[in-house]
Amino acid sequence: MSNGKRVRIGVLGCGNVGAAFIELVGRQADTIEMRTGVRLEVTRVAVRNLSGDRTVHLPDGVLTRDAQALVADPEIDLVVEVIGGIEPARELITTALDAGKPVVTANKELLANVGAELFAKADANGVDLLFEAAVAGGIPFIRPLRESLRGEPIVRVLGIVNGTTNFILTRMTEDGQEYAVALAEAQRLGYAERDPTADVDGFDAGAKAAIIASIAFGVRVVAGDVYHEGIRNISASDIKMARRLGYVIKLLAIAEVEPSDGSVSVRVHPAMVPVHHPLASVRDSYNAVFVEGDSVGSLMFYGRGAGGYPTASSVLGDVIDAAVNLKMGTHGTIGTLGKAQIRPIDETSAEYLVSMEVTDRPGVLHAVTGVFARNNVSIRAAEQEGIGDDARLVFITHVAKEASVRSTLRELKELDSVRKVGGLLRVIGA
Numbered sequence: 001m002s003n004g005k006r007v008r009i010g011v012l013g014c015g016n017v018g019a020a021f022i023e024l025v026g027r028q029a030d031t032i033e034m035r036t037g038v039r040l041e042v043t044r045v046a047v048r049n050l051s052g053d054r055t056v057h058l059p060d061g062v063l064t065r066d067a068q069a070l071v072a073d074p075e076i077d078l079v080v081e082v083i084g085g086i087e088p089a090r091e092l093i094t095t096a097l098d099a100g101k102p103v104v105t106a107n108k109e110l111l112a113n114v115g116a117e118l119f120a121k122a123d124a125n126g127v128d129l130l131f132e133a134a135v136a137g138g139i140p141f142i143r144p145l146r147e148s149l150r151g152e153p154i155v156r157v158l159g160i161v162n163g164t165t166n167f168i169l170t171r172m173t174e175d176g177q178e179y180a181v182a183l184a185e186a187q188r189l190g191y192a193e194r195d196p197t198a199d200v201d202g203f204d205a206g207a208k209a210a211i212i213a214s215i216a217f218g219v220r221v222v223a224g225d226v227y228h229e230g231i232r233n234i235s236a237s238d239i240k241m242a243r244r245l246g247y248v249i250k251l252l253a254i255a256e257v258e259p260s261d262g263s264v265s266v267r268v269h270p271a272m273v274p275v276h277h278p279l280a281s282v283r284d285s286y287n288a289v290f291v292e293g294d295s296v297g298s299l300m301f302y303g304r305g306a307g308g309y310p311t312a313s314s315v316l317g318d319v320i321d322a323a324v325n326l327k328m329g330t331h332g333t334i335g336t337l338g339k340a341q342i343r344p345i346d347e348t349s350a351e352y353l354v355s356m357e358v359t360d361r362p363g364v365l366h367a368v369t370g371v372f373a374r375n376n377v378s379i380r381a382a383e384q385e386g387i388g389d390d391a392r393l394v395f396i397t398h399v400a401k402e403a404s405v406r407s408t409l410r411e412l413k414e415l416d417s418v419r420k421v422g423g424l425l426r427v428i429g430a
Helices: 016-036 067-072 089-098 108-125 142-148 163-175 179-188 203-217 236-244 308-328 364-374 402-413
Strands: 006-012 039-046 078-081 103-105 154-160 247-257 264-274 286-293 297-304 349-359 379-387 390-397 418-421 425-427
Touching (some): 006 016, 006 067, 006 308, 067 089, 078 308, 089 108, 154 203, 163 179, 163 236, 163 286, 203 247, 236 349, 349 402, 364 379
Parallel strands (some): 006 039, 264 425
């Protein structure tokens, strides 16, 4: 550090989050100094295009295109990375850590793939690598998980961690829109990218789930360990059926540990949540995460999961922590991540909703329920609705193994009386 209280910050990226962060530092610097004794100053910002439009004013000489020179510059004390992606972010962060500079990142993709490597690098160099903004945007969630709940045996974390899909499902639920119409509205309002694949197919939520599982359970979980199932196949009729039965459909990220053997399952998929559950009322682009522990019970974290300023606020909180630690000559750590025993989706258990269209004639219901029984899947509730000469059957099971339910679906499709089997919806949080 250049003197006893000044911390010079180099920022990689000046998009929505980077620009908002720079503005927040300028706005809050006096208050932060008064409360912490540390003066934050953004002195260098690396961008791809020096002449691009900026939403924040930067003095002459602050912008540079040479990101590598920025992280290696001895005049920079702390690095903020908000460019995203794996490369060159990994190389830049590694260079900064090796130079003894703490790093704050919002890069979920990077941490979900090579986080353990970077955490070890930070520990080896005695500096912070903080990442509150990488999961759930502006919600202060990672810090409580890392610090306040460090001694708590966490058994499950589940929640809504992608604002785009939650916005789409909210529009489908409240306005009766089909998926394509709701997606188009999300794109028009800026909630969804032109290519929405990462969001609607569950990859964004999956990266966050991998980070959550790693921190919650102290084992190395990477993005490839996460089961993904998105919302493309959810229809307005699925939403209506769930609502009629007392549920709301949400895309959930779920990480849980099996107490008997310590195996970890991490998955992202649509789920039916009871209307009385707090997650059912999380609307639009908001996020919410439940943490379930042995002693503490259930905790809920709720707020804006995305957006320039909410995310920048999380970045700033981490920067303050890292700057104070730098001043004190200390750093935080998540410890060594152990090897994860990943439990595949087929070995997980839940309640399930299964719907099908069948020929409406005597003996069909008996044949269908016989398939459930042969696969050791018990039915908790059932209803039948006439549709012309056919009928729609809807079943909610008791808790059953995923493999058993999938076997049931395969056998149902082979029955002559079954015309169509709907998609599989899991029931969570009953």
